[in-house]
Amino acid sequence: MRVDDRLADLYSVDVLQDIWAWANNNWDTIGALTLQHLRIILVANGAGVVVGVLLGIFISGRGRERLADLILYLTGMLITIPSLAMYGILMAILGAMGLSRIGFVPAVVALALYGLLPIVRNTYTAIVEVSPAIIDAGRGMGMSERQLLTKIKLPLAVPVIMAGVRQAVVMNVGIAAIAAWIGAGGLGQLMFRGIQEPGRMGSILVVVGSISVAVLALASDFVLGALEYLATPRGLRGGARSS
Amino acid sequence: MIKLDNVSKVYAGGTEAVKEVTLEIPKGELCILVGPSGCGKTTTLRMINRLISLSSGKIFLNERDINQMDPNELRRGIGYAIQEIGLFPHMTVEYNVAAVPRLLGWPREKWRSRVNELLELVGLTPPEEFGKRYPSELSGGQRQRVGVARCLGADPPVLLMDEPFGAIDPITRERLQDEFLRIQEEIQKTIVFVTHDLQEGLKLGDRIALMRDGYLIQEGKPAELLAKPKDDFVRNFVGTDRTLKALTLVRLREVLDDSPPTIEPEVTVSQALQKMEDQNVRFLPVVNGDGTFAGWVNRGGLRNLDGDKQVGEVLVRARKVGRRDMPVNEALSLMLESAIGNLAVVDRHDKFVGVLTFRRLYDIVQEHYLEEE
Amino acid sequence: MRRTLTLLSLLAIFIGITIWMTSIGPIGERAWPRTVPPGRVLAEISTHMQLVVIAELVAIGIGLPIGFLLTRKRIPVLTRLLEGVVNTGQTLPTLCFIFLFSAILGIGREAVIVALAAYTLLPIVRNTYAGIKAVDPAIRDAARGMGMSYWQIVGKIEVPLAVPVIMAGIRTSTVLNVGTAAVAGLIGVGGLGAIIAEGIAIGGIIEIVLQGAAPTAALAVTLDAVLGAIERAVTPRGIKGSEASAVA
Numbered sequence: 119m120r121v122d123d124r125l126a127d128l129y130s131v132d133v134l135q136d137i138w139a140w141a142n143n144n145w146d147t148i149g150a151l152t153l154q155h156l157r158i159i160l161v162a163n164g165a166g167v168v169v170g171v172l173l174g175i176f177i178s179g180r181g182r183e184r185l186a187d188l189i190l191y192l193t194g195m196l197i198t199i200p201s202l203a204m205y206g207i208l209m210a211i212l213g214a215m216g217l218s219r220i221g222f223v224p225a226v227v228a229l230a231l232y233g234l235l236p237i238v239r240n241t242y243t244a245i246v247e248v249s250p251a252i253i254d255a256g257r258g259m260g261m262s263e264r265q266l267l268t269k270i271k272l273p274l275a276v277p278v279i280m281a282g283v284r285q286a287v288v289m290n291v292g293i294a295a296i297a298a299w300i301g302a303g304g305l306g307q308l309m310f311r312g313i314q315e316p317g318r319m320g321s322i323l324v325v326v327g328s329i330s331v332a333v334l335a336l337a338s339d340f341v342l343g344a345l346e347y348l349a350t351p352r353g354l355r356g357g358a359r360s361s
Numbered sequence: 362m363i364k365l366d367n368v369s370k371v372y373a374g375g376t377e378a379v380k381e382v383t384l385e386i387p388k389g390e391l392c393i394l395v396g397p398s399g400c401g402k403t404t405t406l407r408m409i410n411r412l413i414s415l416s417s418g419k420i421f422l423n424e425r426d427i428n429q430m431d432p433n434e435l436r437r438g439i440g441y442a443i444q445e446i447g448l449f450p451h452m453t454v455e456y457n458v459a460a461v462p463r464l465l466g467w468p469r470e471k472w473r474s475r476v477n478e479l480l481e482l483v484g485l486t487p488p489e490e491f492g493k494r495y496p497s498e499l500s501g502g503q504r505q506r507v508g509v510a511r512c513l514g515a516d517p518p519v520l521l522m523d524e525p526f527g528a529i530d531p532i533t534r535e536r537l538q539d540e541f542l543r544i545q546e547e548i549q550k551t552i553v554f555v556t557h558d559l560q561e562g563l564k565l566g567d568r569i570a571l572m573r574d575g576y577l578i579q580e581g582k583p584a585e586l587l588a589k590p591k592d593d594f595v596r597n598f599v600g601t602d603r604t605l606k607a608l609t610l611v612r613l614r615e616v617l618d619d620s621p622p623t624i625e626p627e628v629t630v631s632q633a634l635q636k637m638e639d640q641n642v643r644f645l646p647v648v649n650g651d652g653t654f655a656g657w658v659n660r661g662g663l664r665n666l667d668g669d670k671q672v673g674e675v676l677v678r679a680r681k682v683g684r685r686d687m688p689v690n691e692a693l694s695l696m697l698e699s700a701i702g703n704l705a706v707v708d709r710h711d712k713f714v715g716v717l718t719f720r721r722l723y724d725i726v727q728e729h730y731l732e733e734e
Numbered sequence: 735m736r737r738t739l740t741l742l743s744l745l746a747i748f749i750g751i752t753i754w755m756t757s758i759g760p761i762g763e764r765a766w767p768r769t770v771p772p773g774r775v776l777a778e779i780s781t782h783m784q785l786v787v788i789a790e791l792v793a794i795g796i797g798l799p800i801g802f803l804l805t806r807k808r809i810p811v812l813t814r815l816l817e818g819v820v821n822t823g824q825t826l827p828t829l830c831f832i833f834l835f836s837a838i839l840g841i842g843r844e845a846v847i848v849a850l851a852a853y854t855l856l857p858i859v860r861n862t863y864a865g866i867k868a869v870d871p872a873i874r875d876a877a878r879g880m881g882m883s884y885w886q887i888v889g890k891i892e893v894p895l896a897v898p899v900i901m902a903g904i905r906t907s908t909v910l911n912v913g914t915a916a917v918a919g920l921i922g923v924g925g926l927g928a929i930i931a932e933g934i935a936i937g938g939i940i941e942i943v944l945q946g947a948a949p950t951a952a953l954a955v956t957l958d959a960v961l962g963a964i965e966r967a968v969t970p971r972g973i974k975g976s977e978a979s980a981v982a
């Protein structure tokens with residue numbers, strides 16, 4: 119189809135009606151795909167949070183500055199790999215390991231890896247940047263290193279870690295859409311199906327898919343933003359982080 | 362109680378921060394570590410609770426070598442307050458103050474009531490209200506109070522305080538110092554208190570240890586330090602106004618003349634003149650029948666008056682009087698401000714208890730507070 | 735020094751992998767049906783570059799003037815709106831931009847370029863605005879006080895001080911776009927994404943995937959380094975390491 123045909127097509131009022139009509143008839147499909155989408159992200163980022171926070175805590179330990187540099191650099195590299203390339207490489211690696219090379223597994227692994235950087239970086243930075251006076255006060259009153267971590271550093275880091283999780287999830291909503299291409303399902307399926315299908319039906323699918331993904335991204339940003347706020351003790355809100 | 366025996370500290374970089382310091386702090390005393398910035402005060406203090414390890418020498422707490430004790434146990438038994446306060450921003454005031462008691466596993470009711478008690482003590486009332494606040498919701502002075510309350514948390518017999526009033530405006534600082542003195546009178550802890558402010562040290566300390574370049578230069582009672590500086594460094598550090606500083610350490614009650622001649626307001630002017638002649642004085646304090654101070658009469662003033670008038674009608678009222686517990690430097694200031702040059706001293710019930718004259722002040726300073734040249 | 739070394743070794747690795755995969759072909763005993771010929775790789779690199787560079791130029795061409803104009807009048811509502819739009823825009827996945835524009839404009843380079851440019855436009859407007867706004871009013875006052883004209887102040891004070899911030903924005907968005915443009919390969923527009931997509935479609939042939947992925951990474955690393963060098967070059971010596979990073 120030629121460009122101006124499409125334009126004419128999409129700008130006519132009835133295409134919008136068609137999109138709305140299609141969506142109205144297919145809420146269950148959209149819902150199911152959204153759930154699929156969310157499932158990938160939840161599993162991936164769930165794992166990402168556990169690994170990322172533990173890694174962040176580990177590299178914040180005394181005498182591990184060089185390791186921290188290295189890990190942050192590596193996770194930073196990971197995030198710059200185009201998602202397509204990441205999927206491709208994972209397919210090959212997982213295939214060689216005898217695991218499923220398409221679908222859910224490579225998608226989850228890729229998203230977990232992408233989510234690592236914001237989570238590790240935020241955990242690490244938040245812990246390292248706790249004011250020395252606070253650490254000093256804690257140690258001076260006889261807290262063990264473990265108590266310092268669990269009672270002081272981690273609670274102070276939680277809001278920052280939450281911000282990292284939020285960043286990771288929002289970013290992954292988009293990347294997960296690409297995962298449809300390797301058969302992982304999710305809302306990306308609508309987009310890819312639509313782009314391959316000529317004519318008005320194709321446009322409808324693309325628009326519905328794209329908008330759903332966009333809404334999902336905005337919604338997760340909002341929800342996680344709210345969680346971030348709730349996870350912040352009153353004493354830390356409004357910028358006061360010291361003394 | 363606390364004993365430092367030949368203690369030295371060499372940092373990893375090679376800085377010799379503390380050199381062969383020997384110091385003993387008896388139970389219940391407040392010892393000030395004072396000296397210029399970088400002289401090793403903080404290092405000395407932090408070696409006592411093992412936040413910094415010793416390079417050589419020994420430190421004993423109640424005759425026990427601190428290196429034989431578990432560091433966390435040791436620290437839980439020692440209150441520690443620092444200039445930056447280091448309140449935990451994610452905890453309410455209540456939980457901040459209860460930090461050590463909770464580490465020690467006190468039951469909830471016990472630490473709750475302890476927190477209330479401490480907040481009362483440091484003047485954060487009502488404790489129920491302040492306890493629920495976060496550090497970010499307090500003023501600088503209030504945070505400092507929480508810091509003090511926190512280091513008293515589990516009622517440790519020993520406190521280490523590192524410039525705890527350093528980051529506060531002068532007016533609030535003075536008030537906190539006054540309250541701190543009151544608190545110390547009540548709780549009688551053994552305290553090592555670091556400051557770079559000699560004035561603060563003189564005001565608070567039972568003993569003062571002056572440091573320079575890691576060495577302990579001189580140690581003793583505040584008055585001793587002022588009266589007998591050991592060398593030029595100490596003399597310089599205490600300043601050329603050391604005699605004035607010494608006066609801050611003396612209370613009026615210790616130096617006043619408590620049996621000066623007085624007269625009653627009902628006496629006539631000529632009788633008063635006669636009395637001054639007899640006593641060979643130029644002023645007389647007028648004291649009412651109930652013992653309260655009425656004012657002054659002086660010879661020059663009375664001479665031109667009708668001799669039959671009563672003293673009560675012609676006396677000069679004094680705008681300022683001294684209180685028994687007033688430091689003598691403040692008394693001196695009042696004397697300089699007044700026209701008479703003498704200061705009447707009253708007690709808490711405004712009863713006249715004596716006077717201080719320039720002459721007397723001079724004699725006392727000469728006698729007790731000057732080093733022999 | 736360390737930075738240069740890291741950069742060079744990364745480049746060596748990526749370019750090495752590309753050449754290796756392309757010239758020698760399949761790794762190990764498993765003989766895969768095919769790899770992509772060198773000419774194809776070069777062609778896709780060229781396409782990829784075009785997508786990124788043209789989109790970036792369009793975004794700069796439109797974004798700079800808008801950002802500059804926004805600073806000329808104080809319209810608080812507009813600035814807050816801008817912040818909101820930028821934040822929302824950045825939250826939306828780029829993928830959505832590409833697909834929506836493809837649906838509207840038809841599948842083709844134009845759609846991809848417009849999508850990338852639209853996505854990049856917002857941060858460039860914001861950074862231009864923020865960069866100029868961040869110039870200390872005292873400096874502006876001083877310049878006026880010494881008799882500079884309006885356009886002299888713009889040209890000699892505001893723009894030079896804002897350029898590092900603007901460059902930082904350009905650099906970040908360019909590097910991001912190298913990755914994003916790979917999606918174009920999925921919808922048949924070409925670029926290195928097309929090679930990766932082919933590798934995946936055939937069933938996960940790592941050689942082909944790497945033939946696309948390694949040059950993509952090399953491209954990103956190179957552009958990051960080049961733009962970083964430009965950024966440092968245009969940063970006046972006096973403000974190095976301070977303001978430029980603060981607002982970016």
Ligand SMILES: Nc1ncnc2c1ncn2[C@@H]1O[C@H](COP(=O)(O)OP(=O)(O)O)[C@@H](O)[C@H]1O
Nearest residue numbers: 372374376378397398399400401402403404405
């Ligand atoms: N952690 C450290 N490492 C190396 N040198 C230090 C350290 N802490 C303090 N110093 C040095 O030790 C000396 C004494 O410091 P400090 O005890 O903090 O002095 P004060 O508290 O009297 O100002 C100073 O010269 C300081 O630079």
Ligand SMILES: [Mg+2]
Nearest residue numbers: 399402403404
């Ligand atoms: Mg100090």
